[in-house]
Structure formats: C-alpha cells, structure tokens
Amino acid sequence: xxxxxKYVLYDIVRNKIIVAYTLFLLLLSxxxxxxGGSPDKGLLSLLNLVLLTxxxxxxxxxxxxxxxxxxxxxxxxxxxxxRSKIFLSEYLxxxxxxxxxxxxxxxxxxxxxAPGATGLFLLLTGIFVTFIFVxxxxxxxxxxxxxxxxxxxxxxLWFYFALIYDGLVLFVLYSFGDYPLEKATxxxxxxxxxxxxxxxxxxxxxxxxxxxxxxxxxxxxxxSGWGIAIAFAVMVLWVLLxxxxxxxxxxxxDL
Amino acid sequence: MIAIENxxxxxxxxxxxxxxxVHFEGGRVVSIIGPxxxxxxxxxxxxxxxxxxxxxxxxxxxxxxxxxxxxRSQFGYMPQIGRYxxxxxxxxxxxxxxxxRKGAASIDEELxxxxxxxxxxxxxxxxxxxxxxxxxxxxxxFMFDPQVLILDEPTAxxxxxxxxxxxxxxLKEKKKGKxxxxxxxxxxxxxxxxxxxxxxxxxxxxxxxxxxxxxxHTNEERLSRAIAKIMNEED
Numbered sequence: 001x002x003x004x005x006k007y008v009l010y011d012i013v014r015n016k017i018i019v020a021y022t023l024f025l026l027l028l029s030x031x032x033x034x035x036g037g038s039p040d041k042g043l044l045s046l047l048n049l050v051l052l053t054x055x056x057x058x059x060x061x062x063x064x065x066x067x068x069x070x071x072x073x074x075x076x077x078x079x080x081x082x083r084s085k086i087f088l089s090e091y092l093x094x095x096x097x098x099x100x101x102x103x104x105x106x107x108x109x110x111x112x113x114a115p116g117a118t119g120l121f122l123l124l125t126g127i128f129v130t131f132i133f134v135x136x137x138x139x140x141x142x143x144x145x146x147x148x149x150x151x152x153x154x155x156x157l158w159f160y161f162a163l164i165y166d167g168l169v170l171f172v173l174y175s176f177g178d179y180p181l182e183k184a185t186x187x188x189x190x191x192x193x194x195x196x197x198x199x200x201x202x203x204x205x206x207x208x209x210x211x212x213x214x215x216x217x218x219x220x221x222x223x224s225g226w227g228i229a230i231a232f233a234v235m236v237l238w239v240l241l242x243x244x245x246x247x248x249x250x251x252x253x254d255l
Numbered sequence: 256m257i258a259i260e261n262x263x264x265x266x267x268x269x270x271x272x273x274x275x276x277v278h279f280e281g282g283r284v285v286s287i288i289g290p291x292x293x294x295x296x297x298x299x300x301x302x303x304x305x306x307x308x309x310x311x312x313x314x315x316x317x318x319x320x321x322x323x324x325x326x327r328s329q330f331g332y333m334p335q336i337g338r339y340x341x342x343x344x345x346x347x348x349x350x351x352x353x354x355x356r357k358g359a360a361s362i363d364e365e366l367x368x369x370x371x372x373x374x375x376x377x378x379x380x381x382x383x384x385x386x387x388x389x390x391x392x393x394x395x396x397f398m399f400d401p402q403v404l405i406l407d408e409p410t411a412x413x414x415x416x417x418x419x420x421x422x423x424x425x426l427k428e429k430k431k432g433k434x435x436x437x438x439x440x441x442x443x444x445x446x447x448x449x450x451x452x453x454x455x456x457x458x459x460x461x462x463x464x465x466x467x468x469x470x471x472h473t474n475e476e477r478l479s480r481a482i483a484k485i486m487n488e489e490d
Binding site for chain 1: 266300303304305306307324325326327328330332334338339340341342343348351352354355356
C-alpha cells in the first residue's frame, strides 16, 4: 500500500496545483492576520474563508484527480493487487497531500500569529474537512464514468454543504421559530460537517455569547471534553461514510 | 488450467456473455476469434478480474478467481489499447509494475531488449505512438514469466518486424508449458501461432477445436476458408 501511495503522491506533487494551493492559503492567512487588529479577529475571518475554499478545492481537485488517474488504476487492476488497496491509496494520496498543503498554508501563519487552542481547532477542522470532501469527491467520481457529470455532482455537493444547507437551516429555524429548537439545531449542525467545524472553532472564540440560547446550548455541549470528542467522532463518521460507500461501488465496478 | 463455467455478463440491456462454458489447457496457444462485440475482450477482462461477471465462475488451477487478486501474479495481460498515465516515463511505468510484483521469481527482459525500449526509457508515455505503447504492453505482459498470457489483439498496432518478434516470443513461451490466449482477426497469424481456435459468437462458444481438426473436417487447406465454411454452413 505504501508503495502505491508513493506513486500517487509523486504524480500529485508533479502537477503544480498543490503548490499553488499552499501558496494561496499562505497568502490568505498572512494577509488576514495583518488586516484584522487582534489575532482573534484574524482567526474568525480565516475560519470563514477556510470553510468556503477548502471544501471547494478538495472536492474539485479530488474529482479531477480521480478521473485523471483512470489509466493508472486500469494498469493496476490487472496486476496482483487488491482493488480496495488501489482505491485507498488514491484516497490517502490525495487527502494527505491536500492536508499537508493546508497544514503549511494555514498552520504556519496560525502558529506565528495566533497560537493556542482555537488555532489548533481551526487546523483540525480544516484537515477533517479536507478528508471529508475528498471522500465525497471520490463518491461523486465512482457514481458516473462521465468526467463532466462527476465534476458537476461534486460542485453540487459543495454548493449544498457550503451554501444551500445554511439557507435550509435558516428556513427551518424561521418557520418553526415558535417551538423549542435547540436540540433540532444541534442535530442539523451534525448533518453538515462544515457547520460542525464552524461551531467547534467558534465556541473557542468567546463569540458564542452572541449566539443566543442555541449558542448557550452549544457551549454547554461542545464546551466539555465529551462534547468535543463526540463532535470529532461525528467528523470521523463523515469521512468513513462516503469513503466506504465509494469503495464498495469501486470494488463492484467494471474497468 | 483455466475453466470458465456458465459465465454471464450483461451491460445494461446488452448481453455480452451468455452462459459461456469453456476450458483451456496449459502448453497451448488458443486463438479467440469472433465478430466485433462477440465478447472476446469481456471474457479476457473477466478472467483478469477487471470486469465482474453477473453469474458463473472462473477457475484457475481448480480454484475460483472471483474476488481474489493474488492469482494475477501468474498472469500477464496485454490490452487491446494500452492506456498508461500520460506523464509517467517508460522507465517509471516498468519500475512501478516491477515494484508491485516484487515477488516474481524471475524477470524476463527479452522483449525490452529486442524492442530497444531502453533507448526510449525517458520518453513520456503520453508522447509515445500507438505501436510503441503496444511494445511496452507486450514487454510488461511477458516480464514476470507468468503461467498464463492474455494478449488482446497483440499485433494490431505493431510493424511487421515487431509483430514477428512477438510471434517468436509467443511460440517460445508456449514451449515452457504456458497457456497463451490471443484474440485476433488476422487468420494467417492465427494459423501461424495457434494450436486451437475458439470462436465466440453472441457471447457463446460457436466452436472450439484444434486447427488441424478444423481443416480436416471442412476439407480446406487454408484456415480462413475453413472457418468461413463453418460459419456459412450453420447460418
């Protein structure tokens, strides 16, 4: 398996997109820390931008990479290797390289300008979101053979999680505003990894006081060690669910 | 050596293989012929586990190969159209496959030498002509001294000299007791290298016989005529 990951990584590093991505994140983070006065403000703006761009780039890069590696996978399936091994090597190769890019691009500035627990949460969230969206990207790519369709599905998924979902949640909250919705909001948050990550970081930023009752509920749940553990467990589920279903499809598929 | 039992495969509404049952022995060259779309490539891909059949079984030395992978270390495959990662060099592709099949007992570099691939080692796969890609496919298929070789229209893109080299190699490997399956449309070539002919039609075996047997019972000197005769007779 390590051998295969080595070749996947080799292929990814050679196309310059991953380097450009690192530089982009690096510039973005340094710029934001210089703009905002306090490091907390910088982290907050960074959080919002990270939660918008990281999923987008992970899902688009993951999908295009999968389709571009078709020949590579075709060559490998006639060799004595398990199919799931090929699939997982591709997955780990892509998500690890994107995570390293994120770690350098955002991690280094955060360490320099705003070291602390919040920064750490931001980093963990970013890496989880990368793994989750690469898994979704692979799921989109195994569903259809058509590259354009696959990228379309991937973009729709991104739209859904990054933009549409929040609108739906607002709609629900607005329509059922007369009922106690604290628990429901909690569930709704868990159903979107981007929101889950946002809440995790926000609660460490002391801005949760402004979030009303729901914020207080979040604080009482996510503030504790248990709550954080559960939140990360949900994130792990968000990685495994799309990844394992994509692997299932890939194993039963004709190449 | 390979036994295919009641193999069926459909792509959507299209039935490609229909209850196919056939048996191949080692030390022989079997030529698989049949019209386009008869299921020749699908059958080879099923043997290699690239295409998963809907029903039926494939046995290699008595053991089912479905959902397994280790058996493929005994197989060499040369695809009809070799598709390779475009930005890898010949050297890297060969080294990668060798890295993956590290357990192979012996490495056979004869074809690399005969095709002069070493002089082109630093060319990118994407920049190669179709024929050169075929040469790389052939070299990879024969490299690990496999017991079974599956060659899908091996000489289609090759120049006459390279095709001749490949035919000699096929006959040489046959003498070592290997099973070699070749799909081909060129009858003169089939006659030259093959011992048996298996004809697929609409996903089922039309006939499977030795070349001398076919010639004998059709009373024809040339294989292409003999086969045409069988096809016409039964229509």
